[in-house]
Amino acid sequence: MDKTQNNKAWFLVLPVLVLVAFSAVIPLMTVVNYAFNDTFGNNDFFWAGLDWFEDMITSDRLHEALGRQILFSAIILAIEVPLGIFIALNMPKSGFWSSFCLILMALPLLIPFNVVGTIWQIFGRVDIGLLGHTLAALGIDYNYTNDALDAWLTVIVMDVWHWTSLVALLCYAGLQSIPQAYYQAAKIDQATRWSVFRYIELPKMKGVLLIAVLLRFMDSFMIYTEPFVVTGGGPGNSTTFLSIDLVKMAVGQFDLGPAAAFSLMYFLVILLVSWVFYTVMTNLDRQETQ
Amino acid sequence: MRIKPSAVVMTVYLLFLLVPIYWLVNMSLKTNTEITSMFTLVPQNLTFNNYRVILTDPSWYSGYINSIIYVTMNVVISLTVALPAAYAFSRYSFMGDKHLFFWLLTNRMAPPAVFALPFFQLYSSVGLFDTHIAIALAHCLFNVPLAVWILEGFMRGVPKEIDETAYIDGYSFPRFFVKIFMPLIASGIGVAAFFCFMFSWVELLLSRTLTTTDAKPIAATMTRTVSASGMDWGTVSLVLGLFVVLVKILPYLRIGVSIKFMSGGATSVCSV
Numbered sequence A: 001m002d003k004t005q006n007n008k009a010w011f012l013v014l015p016v017l018v019l020v021a022f023s024a025v026i027p028l029m030t031v032v033n034y035a036f037n038d039t040f041g042n043n044d045f046f047w048a049g050l051d052w053f054e055d056m057i058t059s060d061r062l063h064e065a066l067g068r069q070i071l072f073s074a075i076i077l078a079i080e081v082p083l084g085i086f087i088a089l090n091m092p093k094s095g096f097w098s099s100f101c102l103i104l105m106a107l108p109l110l111i112p113f114n115v116v117g118t119i120w121q122i123f124g125r126v127d128i129g130l131l132g133h134t135l136a137a138l139g140i141d142y143n144y145t146n147d148a149l150d151a152w153l154t155v156i157v158m159d160v161w162h163w164t165s166l167v168a169l170l171c172y173a174g175l176q177s178i179p180q181a182y183y184q185a186a187k188i189d190q191a192t193r194w195s196v197f198r199y200i201e202l203p204k205m206k207g208v209l210l211i212a213v214l215l216r217f218m219d220s221f222m223i224y225t226e227p228f229v230v231t232g233g234g235p236g237n238s239t240t241f242l243s244i245d246l247v248k249m250a251v252g253q254f255d256l257g258p259a260a261a262f263s264l265m266y267f268l269v270i271l272l273v274s275w276v277f278y279t280v281m282t283n284l285d286r287q288e289t290q
Numbered sequence B: 001m002r003i004k005p006s007a008v009v010m011t012v013y014l015l016f017l018l019v020p021i022y023w024l025v026n027m028s029l030k031t032n033t034e035i036t037s038m039f040t041l042v043p044q045n046l047t048f049n050n051y052r053v054i055l056t057d058p059s060w061y062s063g064y065i066n067s068i069i070y071v072t073m074n075v076v077i078s079l080t081v082a083l084p085a086a087y088a089f090s091r092y093s094f095m096g097d098k099h100l101f102f103w104l105l106t107n108r109m110a111p112p113a114v115f116a117l118p119f120f121q122l123y124s125s126v127g128l129f130d131t132h133i134a135i136a137l138a139h140c141l142f143n144v145p146l147a148v149w150i151l152e153g154f155m156r157g158v159p160k161e162i163d164e165t166a167y168i169d170g171y172s173f174p175r176f177f178v179k180i181f182m183p184l185i186a187s188g189i190g191v192a193a194f195f196c197f198m199f200s201w202v203e204l205l206l207s208r209t210l211t212t213t214d215a216k217p218i219a220a221t222m223t224r225t226v227s228a229s230g231m232d233w234g235t236v237s238l239v240l241g242l243f244v245v246l247v248k249i250l251p252y253l254r255i256g257v258s259i260k261f262m263s264g265g266a267t268s269v270c271s272v
Helices: A009-036 A051-058 A060-090 A096-110 A113-124 A130-137 A148-176 A180-188 A193-221 A225-231 A242-252 A256-289 B005-028 B032-037 B049-056 B058-091 B097-109 B112-125 B132-156 B160-168 B173-184 B186-202 B205-209 B218-228 B233-270
Strands: A037-039 A045-047
Touching: A009 A037, A009 A051, A009 A256, A009 B058, A009 B097, A009 B112, A009 B132, A051 A256, A060 A148, A060 A193, A060 A242, A060 B005, A096 A148, A096 B005, A113 A130, A113 A148, A113 A225, A113 B005, A130 B005, A148 A193, A148 A225, A148 B005, A180 A193, A193 A256, A225 A242, A242 A256, A242 B112, A256 B097, A256 B112, B058 B097, B058 B132, B058 B173, B058 B186, B097 B132, B112 B132, B112 B205, B132 B186, B132 B205, B160 B173, B173 B186
Parallel strands: none
Antiparallel strands: A037 A045
16 A cells, blocks of 8 residues: 655654553663663763673573573474464364364463463472373373473473464464465366475465464563473573573673673573574565565 | 365364363362263263362452453553553654564563573562562563554554644644544454463463462363362363363454464565
8 A cells, every 4th residue: 555655744653652652662772771871779871881791692501501502492493383374274164163163272372471380380290290290190200390391391291281282373363364266276187285385375375374474483582481490490591581690680680781681682682683583574575566 | 065175174173173172071070089080081070160169269269360460550551651652653763663573573582481480589579579560570571572563563554644644733742642543453452451361371480480379270270279289180171171261262352363463464574
């Protein structure tokens, strides 16, 4: 749609700007302030320059948390995106069963994050949880509070449980928008199931798929509540992801300077990756419309 | 009889989704002794006592009331500011519009953990700490960008001729917006309201940081129970159950619309 050139439209955007300035810019400036200063209390600040950033960039603790975070996000994307597409392809196309599936699949998405954590914390316990109890009965030594691998598996399965439906629902919406004529044409050409998927369904899902990947990347990279409730970052530090480490540092130990420097770098990483995704999305779309 | 493979896949997946939730409901109907002493797939002594405790004890139900108050405030604030902004983004091009839109979205990308401490200090210093409005404003951080994003997608679908005709008919902008435009995008407003409601309702980190007693949300009350009374599992799981049910009411009405939004929103995002 052609848009009218009109700089007065700024007035319509003004309320949003004021509100977001209050709820985002001011707090962010506080963070920036802490990142470059040191304090011994009483609101006395000393200029610390880039010291905190140097500290953080060279700290092993941050490197380990970052490594775990990247590994976690990569595993999550590698499981949830293909699985979500697969589920979407298998969903009933219309009628009662399709709304039935939609409603049930939306359930995990609507459960508050800490409740998701609590559900899995209980579910995985060996004494009272169904999962833990069943595994123990099968003779598998499973204990997510002691064993790092078990803790990782629990957190990953929990995230798959929680978010695969989002990917599936988005892909399903994308699939629904494909006109029947495409499939009929493919049938006439005697296309195989795979080539229907590769040349019709996948290109049509590209838009929603990119949204799904972007959302899943952002949210898995910022994950805090669920692993915190289930494992508390343990055993040891094995499931301490970036957010958990950050909150530990800022609220637990009250190391404001390092925590602020950490925050800024964390935010920048997310921003950078999201910007890349966003640009790719916009460009793909532009190629398509041309 | 031949069974379709896709039906098998869906059944397995839905079971995977439902079993943990079943376990939760199951626990909420058990007594504490039954939960800790033996392992049963269905409650042996069916009890609704846990539900009675939640609904009669003020320290529990006030959590729900607090949550509902700040979530409502947040939805109202978010939509009020997002509507004109989304209209501006969908109808006009103005200096810096694309950058502004991306900047708004970056707020949705900001990890709440980054903002927890500054929010605490900001709201303490302006005397808003432990009030409902503080949480409502804090949640605007991620809800306003989302609302603008969703609404913009819907407004794009309304042909511009409608605006022009209304202006020729002598409508002023505010009157046109409320009388003609808003009814046209009613389903979009509904979807945006639902998403704001949902994200504000499930958020824990900020709402817990910003409250102590007066405005404590239900999510935080629950965390307290886990640590304080230790083994009161029955009560815990039931609050969760109730929580799930409460949040479930809306989607039944909205699911069809949100799917429509997702497919519509997809194209709008890409063409920003």
